[in-house]
Amino acid sequence: MRRLKLERLGWIFMRVSGFFLIALIFTHLIVNVMQDGGVHAINFAFVAGKLANPLWQWFDVTLLWLALIHGTNGMRVVIEDYVYRIKLKRFLLGGLLVSTTVLIVLGTLVIFTLDPCPTGAAAHLLPSFCTTG
């Protein structure tokens, strides 16, 4: 019964998070990759400049958490569909949980602790506000 309730929660989560992920990911793609120069225009100065803004911090953290949990739950379903050997299944599910936890913690820390103007770095690699202000 408890298991069933959890499965139902997961089912609802996939639909709700999926809906919001569409808006988040397409905004993410348009802002980062559809700018002039595409992927060539992305570098430390661009990303660190964006992440100096709390709005983008919260945007990216929401995207990180929703995408990772959505993807992990999807992979869990795939593993449970195809892997019948109990030990292998436990190993894969355990690895999935560990890697997701590590990536969520790592990503969240990077977003909130990134110094856009690290001391000692070459000025031309940094966002313009590091030198002007």
Add this chain to the structure above:
Amino acid sequence: MKVVNYKEERVVDTVTRTSRTVIAGTLYRGHEGMWSWVLHRITGIGIYFFLLVHVLDTATLRISPEVYNGVLGAYKTPIMGIGEAGLVGAIVFHALNGLRIILVDATKWGTRFQRPMFYVVLGLWVVLMAGFLPRHLISVFTGGAE
């Protein structure tokens, strides 16, 4: 007797032919519902593994500007550019078909129209990719300003 035999032969012949047809027909090649499920699963798994790598490459921001720019340089090659086209194609399909799944689950009419909705998904996918691909591929192969 001969007539009976003749008739029996015809009957057997028909049964054989029919059963052959039936056996060939049991190879399930799927309909729109199955293929949308297969594509949703494959694109989902692909996007998941990109996400793992993408969080890690972004995390190198925290090491130094030089290291991050170096790691990102790996994305600025034509081979990765083609991979990115595939990634965007996978994301667009997963997003559109995801909306179709939500409609099938949440509305009364969704199940009845799941098949036409799959063709709407494919059509929108073609339109969106036609808008994205030329721009992306030109940027990839003309190098873009570094």
